[in-house]
Amino acid sequence: MSQTPVKMTVEEYLTYNDGTDKRYELENGVLIEMPPGTGKHEAIITFLVVRFFLEKERLGLTLEPRSNGVEVMTNTQIRRPDVLVMTQQQATSIENKSAVLKTAPPLIVEVVSPESIERDYDTKKLEYAAFGVNEYWIVDPLEDKVTVCSLAGSVYNQAVFTGNQAVVSLTFPQLNATAQKILAPSL
Numbered sequence: 203m204s205q206t207p208v209k210m211t212v213e214e215y216l217t218y219n220d221g222t223d224k225r226y227e228l229e230n231g232v233l234i235e236m237p238p239g240t241g242k243h244e245a246i247i248t249f250l251v252v253r254f255f256l257e258k259e260r261l262g263l264t265l266e267p268r269s270n271g272v273e274v275m276t277n278t279q280i281r282r283p284d285v286l287v288m289t290q291q292q293a294t295s296i297e298n299k300s301a302v303l304k305t306a307p308p309l310i311v312e313v314v315s316p317e318s319i320e321r322d323y324d325t326k327k328l329e330y331a332a333f334g335v336n337e338y339w340i341v342d343p344l345e346d347k348v349t350v351c352s353l354a355g356s357v358y359n360q361a362v363f364t365g366n367q368a369v370v371s372l373t374f375p376q377l378n379a380t381a382q383k384i385l386a387p388s389l
Contacts, residue, residue, distance in 0.1 A: 209232065210232070210233060211231070212278060212280065215233070215280055216280075218233075224236075225270070225282060226282075229279055229325075231278070234321075236282060237317070239313065240315070242343055242386075243284075246343065246384060246385065246387060247284050247285055248269070248387070249383075249384065250267075250341075250384065251267045251269045253377070253379055254285070254309075255267050257377055261376065264289065265287050265289060265308065265373070266287065266288050266289070266290065266292070266293040267285065267286075268288065270284050272286055272301040272302075272303060273301060273303070274302070274303045274306075274310070274333070275302050275303065275304050276329050276333040277329075277332075277333070279329060280302065281326065281329070284311055284312050284313045284341075285310070285311035286309065286310045286311070287307060287310075287373060288303060288307040292305060292307060306330075306336070307335060308336050308373050309336065309337045309373040310338050310339070311338075311341060312326060312338075312339070313342075313343065314340060314341065314342040314344055315344075316344065319344070322340050327358060331353060331356060331357055331358050335353065336352070336353045336373070337351065337352055337353070337372050338353075338358065339351070339371075341385065343385050346385055347363065347364045347381060347385075348364075349361070350362075350363065350369060363381040364382075365380070365381060365382050366380050366382055367381050368380055369384065
């Protein structure tokens, strides 16, 4: 017999501690456990954070790439993206307090895992568009593709990249990375 999930407010979530090192998101008032990623999942995250950091340095951009420690509050949901790129102003706003952004960062990346397919492709895509995230990447090692969603009004236009196709980014217009390199960074 399954238990009915306990509903939680945003305020309760922000101070929640279950005594473990488990990571969660808050979706419709319910804690969603974010299990540790596979080695490949983590390699993709690390590759993108390093690549984004090098690109921001090379171009002198005032952007801050971060991996899955900064959360985003979209209305009443709290998400913990695998990678996000925030503005310098956003980075300053969380410097000495909980790392929860209440404004949309320019770029969010989610790396798909078997338990997150529907959430990454459907739920989060609608949520991030409504929140105003200009660029949302869905990196899918299960399907060997990178989907880049670019905000056009209140919805995303999508471009899918596979194999040796260079991924096109609005945030990093000179990024030199193919879908294959992103999906298999250690090879």
